[in-house]
Amino acid sequence: DTGVSQNPRHKITKRGQNVTFRCDPISEHNRLYWYRQTLGQGPEFLTYFQNEAQLEKSRLLSDRFSAERPKGSFSTLEIQRTEQGDSAMYLCASRPPGLSGNTIYFGEGSWLTVV
Amino acid sequence: EDQVTQSPEALRLQEGESSSLNCSYTVSGLRGLFWYRQDPGKGPEFLFTLYSAGEEKEKERLKATLTKKESFLHITAPKPEDSATYLCAVQAGLKAAGNKLTFGGGTRVLVKP
Numbered sequence: 001d002t003g004v005s006q007n008p009r010h011k012i013t014k015r016g017q018n019v020t021f022r023c024d025p026i027s028e029h030n031r032l033y034w035y036r037q038t039l040g041q042g043p044e045f046l047t048y049f050q051n052e053a054q055l056e057k058s059r060l061l062s063d064r065f066s067a068e069r070p071k072g073s074f075s076t077l078e079i080q081r082t083e084q085g086d087s088a089m090y091l092c093a094s095r096p097p098g099l100s101g102n103t104i105y106f107g108e109g110s111w112l113t114v115v
Numbered sequence: 116e117d118q119v120t121q122s123p124e125a126l127r128l129q130e131g132e133s134s135s136l137n138c139s140y141t142v143s144g145l146r147g148l149f150w151y152r153q154d155p156g157k158g159p160e161f162l163f164t165l166y167s168a169g170e171e172k173e174k175e176r177l178k179a180t181l182t183k184k185e186s187f188l189h190i191t192a193p194k195p196e197d198s199a200t201y202l203c204a205v206q207a208g209l210k211a212a213g214n215k216l217t218f219g220g221g222t223r224v225l226v227k228p
Contacts, residue, residue: 042218106158
């Protein structure tokens with residue numbers, strides 16, 4: 001499968017613990033996005049990387065959230081001191097470089113449940 | 116701020132009963148309007164991109180159309196396997212880093228046999 005890969009697919013954690021999600025984009029896609037989706041809602045933009053540079057962050061991304069893409073390939077999203085309100089599906093997406101690549105492709109998501 | 120509103124929130128159809136989903140939007144310089152399908156517990160699956168008013172695209176029983184203010188997703192003679200949530204999203208072309216997508220809340224479609 002050469003699509004966007006996300007791990008783990010499901011994570012249950014206790015409130016106050018830290019969690020980290022990993023995203024492997026489609027090969028050669030230099031643009032990478034993180035979104036959050038709660039039940040019954042559409043995905044909400046969190047942050048965007050072009051290569052290794054984080055170019056935009058939503059105000060939804062509080063200081064407990066940090067995302068990295070150290071070598072411009074895979075990305076990680078870490079949530080520190082999790083709260084119950086962080087329970088959601090975290091979606092990663094990627095897009096190819098250049099003007100020809102307009103479509104954004106999503107992974108299967110990582111479900112987070114904070115208890 | 117870019118806004119996308121989808122209606123209805125939910126739609127129950129009998130197999131073979133055609134219908135349309137609406138996506139109304141406001142955006143600063145539309146670069147593209149996207150339709151995705153999302154099955155429960157899965158990520159959104161790309162369906163179509165529309166770029167300019169008057170454009171239409173088709174895929175099997177689905178047809179998407181675009182005007183300057185809204186888009187429609189027509190489902191013709193749906194089958195139970197068309198049951199899913201359909202998401203509409205806009206991509207702004209002006210000063211939008213990475214041309215991120217802004218999504219509506221989705222329309223949950225249930226097709227009964």
